[in-house]
Amino acid sequence: MKFSIYRYNPDVDAKPYMQEFDVALQEEDHMLLDALLRIKELDDTLSLRKSCREGVCGSDAMNINGKNGLACITKLADLEEPIVLRPMPGLPVIRDLIVDMTQFFEHYNSVKPYLINHDPLPETERLQSPEDRAKLDGMYECILCGACTTSCPSFWWNPDKFVGPSGLMQANRFIMDSRDQAIEERLENLEDPYRLYRCHNIMNCVEVCPKKLNPNAAIANIKDLKIARAKDKKPAKKIFGIKVG
């Protein structure tokens, strides 16, 4: 099977290049990750991240024939040859297929991805009704692989300012959590013109998500919530600098 793989070792290479591989696969090699490990047997300098090899850890996200995905759950049979593999776009390359995800996790951290609840700790767990729990479905499953955020042009243009689909979906995951008490702060945290509003709904995130989640719907929900909550507030005195009340 033919591969064309992005290679770059900053200690040795002046600039990145594509390396061709023609690898003989074994009968048990079904997934792209299996083939990559075969290639590693031929050339052990090829660098990539991997761990669970079953689409749960999110380590082996990469750009596969132009589309972000997880190597471990991408079937070889579905790919056109030569299979072109590149690191996820929009993040600095550390080596070969490994990218520096610091920026991605800084955005994740900025939405405070943990429960904020000021009530005294209960004796057991904080309970939720099955209906409230169901509101987290489609969001809590995110494995933070970065496939969505690094396929988002809004993130490419403003990686330091736009939180990105993954971070925004995690923001919505805690906004929607019935046990969380910081909805107002969370919504305010996303009011800057860049953090949330750079999303223009092109839906690359939905297209690539290996867990079939919908960050775009989560982003839309945040905007809808802002509108719904504003309806209860006092009327404004000034709109675009003009006094109205």
Added chain:
Amino acid sequence: MLIELLTDKYPGMRFWLTQRLTALVMAAYLVLVILLLVIVQPARFEAWHALVSPVWFRLATILFFASLCMHAWLGVRDVLRDYVFNQGLRGYLQIIVDVLLVIYFVWLCFILWNL
């Protein structure tokens, strides 16, 4: 109040919401125009003239174009923010767009008032 979201306390939402509200105005105007055309079916100049001359229609048209200009201004502003990182260049491009939109709008008012 929804209007709260248009204040400078919401530097992101006010522009996003304005773009949606102007889109609603444009959609309503288009429905109105299509209905009028279907009902009146103006074939000659006089019929067209009679259709667009009433003050209410001119005001509706001005409202439509004001929404269109605002909508376009916000759209171009978004594009410039996304793609033009040099603040100076972005400022100049924005001024060109602003001037063009003002010219278009004044031109439209001029046309409507000379019907």
